[in-house]
Amino acid sequence: MSADQTTLAFDWSCRVFADNGCGFPSPGLQSFLFKPMFTVGGLHFNKPMLLAILSSLVVVGVFWAAFSKAKVVPGKLQMVGEAGYDFVRRGIVYETLGKREGEKYVPLMVSLFFFIWIMNLWSIIPVAQFPVTSIIAFPAALAIVVYLTWMILTFRKHGFVGGMKNLTGYDKSLGPILPLVVVIEFFSNVLVRPFTHAVRLFANMFAGHLLLVMFTVASWYLLNGWLIPAGAVSFVMTMVMILFELFVQAVQAYVFVLLACSYVQGALAEHH
Amino acid sequence: MQLTQQLVQLAAEEENPLIPPGPELVIGLIAFAIVFFFLSKKLLPNINKVLEERRAAIEGGIEEAEAMKVEAQSVLEQYKAQLAEARHEAARLRQEAQEQGAALIAEMRAEGQRQREEIIAAGHAQIEADRKVAAQALRQEIGRLSSELAGKLIGEALEDHNRQSRVIDRFLDELEEKAEAAR
Numbered sequence: 001m002s003a004d005q006t007t008l009a010f011d012w013s014c015r016v017f018a019d020n021g022c023g024f025p026s027p028g029l030q031s032f033l034f035k036p037m038f039t040v041g042g043l044h045f046n047k048p049m050l051l052a053i054l055s056s057l058v059v060v061g062v063f064w065a066a067f068s069k070a071k072v073v074p075g076k077l078q079m080v081g082e083a084g085y086d087f088v089r090r091g092i093v094y095e096t097l098g099k100r101e102g103e104k105y106v107p108l109m110v111s112l113f114f115f116i117w118i119m120n121l122w123s124i125i126p127v128a129q130f131p132v133t134s135i136i137a138f139p140a141a142l143a144i145v146v147y148l149t150w151m152i153l154t155f156r157k158h159g160f161v162g163g164m165k166n167l168t169g170y171d172k173s174l175g176p177i178l179p180l181v182v183v184i185e186f187f188s189n190v191l192v193r194p195f196t197h198a199v200r201l202f203a204n205m206f207a208g209h210l211l212l213v214m215f216t217v218a219s220w221y222l223l224n225g226w227l228i229p230a231g232a233v234s235f236v237m238t239m240v241m242i243l244f245e246l247f248v249q250a251v252q253a254y255v256f257v258l259l260a261c262s263y264v265q266g267a268l269a270e271h272h
Numbered sequence: 273m274q275l276t277q278q279l280v281q282l283a284a285e286e287e288n289p290l291i292p293p294g295p296e297l298v299i300g301l302i303a304f305a306i307v308f309f310f311l312s313k314k315l316l317p318n319i320n321k322v323l324e325e326r327r328a329a330i331e332g333g334i335e336e337a338e339a340m341k342v343e344a345q346s347v348l349e350q351y352k353a354q355l356a357e358a359r360h361e362a363a364r365l366r367q368e369a370q371e372q373g374a375a376l377i378a379e380m381r382a383e384g385q386r387q388r389e390e391i392i393a394a395g396h397a398q399i400e401a402d403r404k405v406a407a408q409a410l411r412q413e414i415g416r417l418s419s420e421l422a423g424k425l426i427g428e429a430l431e432d433h434n435r436q437s438r439v440i441d442r443f444l445d446e447l448e449e450k451a452e453a454a455r
Contacts, residue, residue, distance in 0.1 A: 029289060049299045056303040060310045067315040070322040072329055078319075085319060107312030115307045136289060137296030142304060199290070206289065 015224045024221055027213035032134060032206070051132045055118040063114075088113045088257065096261040097268070105264055108149065112142060113257045120205055120249035123212065124242050131205040131249070136198065139256075143198035146260040153267040166267070197259055204252045208245045215241055415440035 014022040036044030066081030074082060088110045093102040119138060123131035133139050155163040164170070169185040172178070215238040222231035419436050 032289060043295055043298075049296060052296075052299055052303045053306075056306040059307045060315075063311060063315045067319040067322075070319050072322055072326045074322075082319065082323070085316070107316050108308065110316060111304065111308040111311045115304055135293075135296055137292035137294075138300040140292045141297050141300030145301070145304065202290075 014221060016222055016227050017225045025217060027210055027217060031210065031213050047128075047130060048132050048135045048138070051122050051128055051130060052119060052138055055115060055122070055132060058118050059111075059114045084114065085110060092254070092257050092261055096258065097265050101265075101268060102261075105261070109257050109261060112146070112260060113253050116142065116201065116256055117250060117253040120253060123205065123209055123245055123249060131209050133201050133252075134205040134209045136202045139198040139201040142201075142256070143194045146197065146263060147194040149260075150263040150267040153264060157268060166269070193263070197256070197263075200259075201252050201256050204248060208241075208248055212238065212241050212245060411444060414444065418443065 014025050016024075034046040034048060036046050037050065038045050062077075063081060066077045070078055089106050092113070093106050093109050096102070097105060116133060116139075119132035121131075122128040123134075154166055157163075158166050167186060167189050168182040169189075170178070170182060174181055215234050219231050219235040219238055222228070222234055224231075415437065418440060
């Protein structure tokens with residue numbers, strides 16, 4: 001993409017009743033396109049990429065500060081870190097996989113949760129103001145990691161035939177509808193699952209960001225003439241949406257990790 | 273203005289938001305790999321070790337408290353036993369002291385009795401001896417007086433001392449006999 005295509009469609013002069021011929025600069029897909037900021041070795045870095053890398057630095061940095069010199073009697077930061085760690089470990093992994101089976105997958109799930117959460121959180125951080133996960137590539141990368149994990153686990157545990165039976169819900173007692181079930185299950189589990197896993201997160205953050213941009217732009221656009229009260233309403237909505245997004249960001253990170261756990265659990269489960 | 277906006281919109285429509293761009297995919301994987309590497313290799317094992325240590329410390333504390341409780345219980349029982357023993361001992365000592373006191377009083381009473389009797393006996397003996405001495409002295413005095421009197425009456429001196437005392441003795445014996453008879 002070139003620079004002139006990716007100008008953020010926001011013009012300060014666009015106001016209601018302003019006689020300059022421009023309408024409401026409604027946010028759209030163009031709100032999710034960014035100019036490359038700089039190029040390193042043929043790789044064009046743009047804002048979401050930088051934020052993604054910054055997210056990993058923030059997660060590692062905070063956990064480093066909290067856990068690198070962990071003490072039996074914890075400091076404040078370590079206490080907070082432990083609470084977060086315990087939330088994912090006990091609240092998600094142990095709940096779905098059990099303590100014995102799940103222990104191995106705790107690092108993966110903890111990394112996923114906090115990485116996704118911080119990437120989502122950029123949405124309401126001033127200056128950043130963009131959820132990295134609303135670019136499909138980032139949820140897709142994580143969904144691929146999860147997909148590979150549970151696919152490899154399935155075949156390693158059950159072998160090829162057992163693994164296929166596990167993936168297709170093969171069950172002789174189904175009788176004549178067995179072929180149908182096998183086809184549907186295979187389609188649902190092997191093909192659709194990683195797609196929905198990534199898109200669920202992507203679409204939530206995408207929509208959330210659109211709403212935020214929409215109300216923010218509208219607050220400015222309506223701030224003219226007798227529509228000023230409408231602008232005020234839009235501003236209040238922006239504040240409400242920020243709070244709502246704060247909630248959605250955490251929930252989506254939680255859901256993504258919960259689903260990852262349940263996929264792993266399905267891979268480890270005995271097929272019937 | 274409108275033209276640029278249309279251009280932007282056109283460009284956006286060409287991009288399908290559901291098709292992941294390659295570079296972003298790579299960066300996403302690398303960023304996640306960084307997080308996963310640090311957390312799984314260093315930081316989470318670190319905190320797991322500390323949590324395990326803490327659990328051990330807490331369990332150790334509980335065990336210690338348990339042991340102390342048991343010890344306190346045994347010490348308490350020991351004290352109770354000692355107290356009971358001390359009470360018993362005190363009662364026994366009191367009893368003994370009472371018995372000893374009674375024996376002492378009885379002994380002292382007996383001693384007092386004995387001393388009293390001794391004193392009385394000594395007194396009696398003294399009185400007897402005094403009486404005897406007095407009687408002796410009286411006899412001699414009476415003998416001398418009566419011989420003097422008799423000499424005066426008879427007019428002759430009774431020189432023969434032996435004879436004189438025999439007479440006196442006889443006289444006195446007669447007196448005593450008379451006294452006995454009179455009693």
